[in-house]
């Protein structure tokens with residue numbers, strides 16, 4: 242027999258309670274991307290979930306992608322779209338478009354939505370408050386991929402100030418000392434932010450169920466793995482999963498307690514991962 246609604250709801254709350262206690266006062270970095278960013282209903286639920294996190298005393302920091310939007314604008318302009326090992330090959334025009342789309346459009350859309358759900362958010366990119374200092378990076382095979390940035394330094398001051406009163410929302414572009422702008426993969430940016438802040442947890446929302454042992458088999462999710470095991474497998478990992486797993490390794494080796502890859506297509510995936518016993522997706526942990 243199904244229990245009455247009130248009993249069920251209290252059960253859910255009681256299940257959440259130890260997790261709310263565990264996460265109270267902790268910084269959680271959320272890489273926002275994939276389906277949760279493209280589906281209108283999921284977009285609203287994401288904003289509500291982040292606001293709820295802030296309400297229960299967690300310090301959420303959002304770092305977002307927007308690769309599909311960048312691609313759409315490039316195609317409108319008839320510019321070639323090319324990725325190497327999950328990183329977009331970026332000439333100066335591409336960086337300009339990435340900056341316009343991520344900072345001007347995607348970032349402000351997220352800020353507006355979080356605002357509307359009851360907590361004020363502030364949008365930033367790597368240039369604001371000297372948040373990121375970037376340098377040019379090559380693809381893992383050494384290929385030149387243009388103005389793709391790697392983050393050399395994160396100055397967390399602006400984030401800690403903003404996070405006192407607002408939910409920071411960070412777009413993954415930045416510049417070097419000479420003022421050259423770079424397109425930075427958002428997974429890498431999230432990992433670097435989590436590491437620099439000494440975050441408790443970093444969560445990557447995406448459009449698959451997690452890291453799949455066999456990319457063509459959605460049932461083959463690897464539920465728990467150590468950062469060392471991921472590092473050993475990294476050369477064999479292709480596409481968008483590579484920068485994500487690489488960011489998990491970076492965060493864990495930098496002292497973050499856990500990194501999770503979560504299916505953003507599941508409504509309220511953030512809350513399910515944080516506040517229920519089941520958890521979802523792939524959890525990367527330090528070696529025991």
Ligand SMILES: Nc1ncnc2c1ncn2[C@@H]1O[C@H](COP(=O)(O)OP(=O)(O)O)[C@@H](O)[C@H]1O
Pocket residue numbers: 274275276306308327428446447448449451452453454455456478479480481482483
């Ligand atoms: N082993 C793997 N497990 C899961 N996804 C994989 C794997 N290898 C490649 N991928 C690809 O990585 C994609 C997720 O990365 P990406 O497209 O960059 O997502 P996001 O926009 O969320 O950052 C998946 O949709 C899938 O096509």
Ligand SMILES: CC(=O)N[C@@H](CCC(=O)OP(=O)(O)O)C(=O)O
Pocket residue numbers: 273274275305306307308309311327328329339389390413424425426427428481
């Ligand atoms: C260098 C590089 O690849 N930059 C990414 C930045 C956006 C991003 O990472 O978006 P997702 O998280 O949605 O993939 C790009 O141009 O697509």
